[in-house]
Amino acid sequence: MDTLTVQDQMTDMGRRAKTAALVLATMPADAKDRALREGAKALRLAARAIQEANAKDMAFGREKGLSPALLDRLLLTDERIEAMAKGLEDIAKLPDPVGQVMSEWDRPNGLKISRVRTPLGVIGIIYESRPNVTADAGALCLKSGNAAILRGGSESFNSSHAILDALQVGLAQAGLPADAIQMVPTKDRAAVGALLSMDQYVDVIVPRGGKGLIERVSAESRIPMFKHLDGICHTYVHEKADPEMARQVVVNAKMRRTGICGSTETLLVDRSIAPQMLPVLMADLAAAGCTLRGDAEARAIVPTLDEASDEDWDTEYLDAILSVKVVDGVARAIEHIQRHSSQHTEAIITEDRVAAERFMNEIDSAILMWNASTQFADGGEFGMGAEIGISTGKLHARGPVGVEQLTTFKYKIRGNGQCRP
Amino acid sequence: MDTLTVQDQMTDMGRRAKTAALVLATMPADAKDRALREGAKALRLAARAIQEANAKDMAFGREKGLSPALLDRLLLTDERIEAMAKGLEDIAKLPDPVGQVMSEWDRPNGLKISRVRTPLGVIGIIYESRPNVTADAGALCLKSGNAAILRGGSESFNSSHAILDALQVGLAQAGLPADAIQMVPTKDRAAVGALLSMDQYVDVIVPRGGKGLIERVSAESRIPMFKHLDGICHTYVHEKADPEMARQVVVNAKMRRTGICGSTETLLVDRSIAPQMLPVLMADLAAAGCTLRGDAEARAIVPTLDEASDEDWDTEYLDAILSVKVVDGVARAIEHIQRHSSQHTEAIITEDRVAAERFMNEIDSAILMWNASTQFADGGEFGMGAEIGISTGKLHARGPVGVEQLTTFKYKIRGNGQCRP
Structure with missing residues (x-):
């Protein structure tokens, strides 16, 4: 696959994500929660297939000489698959952040101001070895009304796609667009460059990886990011x-x-x-x-x-x-x-x-x-259900990034003909 | 003044702002509010000097052929100076956002989690013709415990410095560091480039200007920004x-x-x-x-x-x-x-x-x-006292940027020896 094709493919993903985001933004909590619960069921049913895919990744990782710490991150045991499924169910139980009135107040001139949570739009997540990020990140984006474009590490390629298949079953059963959670279908590193350039489609980038990745995102991209740097x-x-x-x-x-x-x-x-x-x-x-x-x-x-x-x-x-x-x-x-x-x-x-x-x-x-x-x-x-990462930046999201941190807000002002003096 | 000198001067400003920010972060509300009230007094006392400085800027602006809309933005009347002073007093009356507990909850394992507002650190504000931004932005940064580096437009150079002099009187009378509010002392455009490169000192850039300025900030700088784009x-x-x-x-x-x-x-x-x-x-x-x-x-x-x-x-x-x-x-x-x-x-x-x-x-x-x-x-x-701009971005700050939007937060977790199972 040459670079041009990757760019075109990514642009197409971006366009589809934007369309899905418009649908998700006004989707009732019920539908999103159902997709999550059905996704959890599908994960459990697919446990064997996921472990078979994971075994391929583990073999590839050992060949590549990954450290024991990285191999541990990559491994999907029965317990970890159950934890992922449980994670989806926990996220389904959380209150829907979208539409929540964060605060409201009246002005002396009679204007009623309210600050209401809304989705961010399209979130790009770039991660490395840990495949359970696929489920956590996809579910958190969905719950918060955002479309997700996931780019897993090449080490977890097979595991992540097997997990995505289960999430897609959930989306279909709840009647939500398949484009709500997409995954970059290639290991080609050019796909990351393409993702980072799509500021017309992607509202936030969440890079989960080492300093090199964070450096690349801030050097190459104008898209704001929730940086997840080292935990020293x-x-x-x-x-x-x-x-x-x-x-x-x-x-x-x-x-x-x-x-x-x-x-x-x-x-x-x-x-x-x-x-x-x-x-x-x-x-x-x-x-x-x-x-x-x-x-x-x-x-x-x-x-x-x-x-x-x-x-x-x-x-x-x-x-x-x-x-x-x-x-x-x-x-x-x-x-x-x-x-x-x-x-x-x-x-x-x-x-x-x-x-x-x-x-x-x-x-x-x-x-x-x-x-x-x-x-x-x-x-x-923390009780957030799951996280998409721990932000070490100070803007918008800091610490664990859960559903609330994946929303923004708008002001609604209701008047009766007020003019500004 | 050559470019090297501007860079050195800016680095020095950055370093001093960082030091001032550490002092401001733990400063009680009383001291910050006193500085604001004394600054308001000083603005009123300096009204004539400010208008003399403004007359120079207006003459320069007419010479330069500024549009009537831009000249209107630049003009400082008695009413507008009074409005600035009143703005500082209004900000002094607002509750101190720093240290506010935004939310707190207990976990089943006994951990007590609280989310507490903290300052962002150092805020760089780049603005164009309107000199009253000097007072509003300086005051909002101070109230929220942040150090400010202001870079006004060359059109408002004299007016902005006259306003800064009044703010400095307020800082001095309240015993706060003069470096809490600094202004770039040159019209040299290289200063903007230097400011945009100082990601080790500056936590957020607030560009208040046209598309060209926003483009420049996002192309040149890795520092996150609260973009204030067009109001169509x-x-x-x-x-x-x-x-x-x-x-x-x-x-x-x-x-x-x-x-x-x-x-x-x-x-x-x-x-x-x-x-x-x-x-x-x-x-x-x-x-x-x-x-x-x-x-x-x-x-x-x-x-x-x-x-x-x-x-x-x-x-x-x-x-x-x-x-x-x-x-x-x-x-x-x-x-x-x-x-x-x-x-x-x-x-x-x-x-x-x-x-x-x-x-x-x-x-x-x-x-x-x-x-x-x-x-x-x-x-x-909106009742925020004043604003540093209207953010048309979706992250962290959206709509009017007041004192709350100029803070971040940290989590404090209190336990009694909990270990994670």
């Missing part, structure tokens, strides 16, 4: 931390799943408690299979730690690796985080309310946690 | 319109002030009432000094109309000119508007609720009005 998340064990709580939360924050963006990459421990806490924390983490890289002070206390380089503080491992640093109090912890964080999620473990509030007020990240695992940085865990 | 606003007189109301609203919508973005540029009139309504409406408008350009059908009814060209339907006149078209019912009116509108503001005049709701639901513009003048498209008229 920090957990800070303050001197007033409950030691048992710190042990449990730190191991969970790092090791529950190392391949997700909310996993902790750097541990900060207060100097005054480091001699007692560090050996215990390091032993717990090592027992859980974590490789540990410490600064000089941490290594003086726990000599078995590897040496952390400058680069470690700016690295999202997405793997069972943790960088560890001793800091001198909350101000120094905040300072380190402000310099190295990707403004995603940071946690403080402490029994001291003042320190906790200061930590949450002064750090400019999307999510600040007090006495909880950074692994909760997730739209589902 | 429509007023549609539906067949069920109250004729007297229609007459009053149409004249107001077009002629109250022709140089603002909310003034109506195209009038649509239903075919069934055109023979009765058009002659009256055209006579009213002509009497008010409006030049009228009609389509063939309108000219068949009122032969004195000039002939509208295809271009007229896509033109923001910002002047006493109106294009007039006869349409066959609400569906055709919606169709015309969707094709030609700049998604700013559209109004329907009708006594028919169903037609009005359809008009407001189906048209994807920022502001939809029923039985009111499009000239109400203004942050002050």
Whole structure:
């Protein structure tokens, strides 16, 4: 397939998405929810076919030499397919954001102003290895009345198309246009370039991938994006931390799943408690299979730690690796985080309310946690049903991007002949 | 001043703005409001100096051959200076958006989630002839805890600097950093290029100007922008319109002030009432000094109309000119508007609720009005105190951009040791 054909094909997808978006914008909640529930059923019925498609992708991934973290992202087990189906059903249960009156007020001159949620239009989602994004992103766009153009990674090509087939069954059963959720039908990278150039059809781009992808989108495209950058998340064990709580939360924050963006990459421990806490924390983490890289002070206390380089503080491992640093109090912890964080999620473990509030007020990240695992940085865990990503940008969407973040609004003003003096 | 120096100077401004933004982010409402009230006082005291500076700009503008509409935008009368001062006081009275809890909820696992407003950071505003933007934009940024870098048009250079001097008096009296509101101190156009490149310092660009400026920002800059594009606003007189109301609203919508973005540029009139309504409406408008350009059908009814060209339907006149078209019912009116509108503001005049709701639901513009003048498209008229512009984009800010739209948010999550299962 040559470049010209890809461009034409993409333009056609854009045009069809725009038309579908007009239909979806005025579609009642019932129809959208039915499509989601039928899609969930179809996913469960297709579990075997999806796993067969996934097996092809896994074999391709192993051949290509994908890291264990990336292979874990790619894998679709029975549980993960069930989680996807459950995700669709959860999204169906959410209130329809479209048409919601966000606020209304009257003016002294009698004008009645209301601010009403409306869909954004057409959303382009570019993602890499994780195929469940197909279901989550498609469903979230549908629920919020938007048409979706999905561009999955070449690694998850077969899995994603098998998932899309199930979503299409849902759309058909609810009488919604098939073009509501489209997927780029080629692995050709020119398709991404074409998608990024279609500002007449696409209202937002959601790039889910590494820095390279984000750079490409902001360099090539005039379409606004919800950027989902690295999760260089920090957990800070303050001197007033409950030691048992710190042990449990730190191991969970790092090791529950190392391949997700909310996993902790750097541990900060207060100097005054480091001699007692560090050996215990390091032993717990090592027992859980974590490789540990410490600064000089941490290594003086726990000599078995590897040496952390400058680069470690700016690295999202997405793997069972943790960088560890001793800091001198909350101000120094905040300072380190402000310099190295990707403004995603940071946690403080402490029994001291003042320190906790200061930590949450002064750090400019999307999510600040007090006495909880950074692994909760997730739209589902927030009660949003599912997420299309975690935005590390500050505009429009920040943190988990759920259905509300996929809408915009308009003002309706009702008068009785008012003229402006 | 050579380009290198401009770049260095701009980088220095950016760095200082970032530092000021950190201070402003945690500044109590009292201090910000005091700066606004003292700034208002200083504006009134400096009224003569401001008008002297404005006289220089007006002379320069006449020399340069600015249109009457642009000269009207540039002029600062006593009333307009008082309106600016009043605007600052109104903004001081608004609730402080920073720190507001937008929503909060508990999760079944005991996590307490709250979504809290925070400032965006540093906002760059690029504007053209209207010098009062200096006061409005500076004040709105300050109230919302953001640092502002202002770049006024060369036409309003002296007026804007005289206004900034008054704002600086307010900042000083309230003990706030002078760098909270900075203005580019040169007319050199290279300064705009430098500002657009400073994505490490500037969080949002607000371009207030023509299509050329918007194009330049989206081509040159990676910084997100709140685009303030043309206001090609429509007023549609539906067949069920109250004729007297229609007459009053149409004249107001077009002629109250022709140089603002909310003034109506195209009038649509239903075919069934055109023979009765058009002659009256055209006579009213002509009497008010409006030049009228009609389509063939309108000219068949009122032969004195000039002939509208295809271009007229896509033109923001910002002047006493109106294009007039006869349409066959609400569906055709919606169709015309969707094709030609700049998604700013559209109004329907009708006594028919169903037609009005359809008009407001189906048209994807920022502001939809029923039985009111499009000239109400203004942050002050919405009760926002003042506006930094009217966003015709759909992301983050849409319609009037007031203090709330100049904030973002973060999530604070309070737990007691929760680990994710």
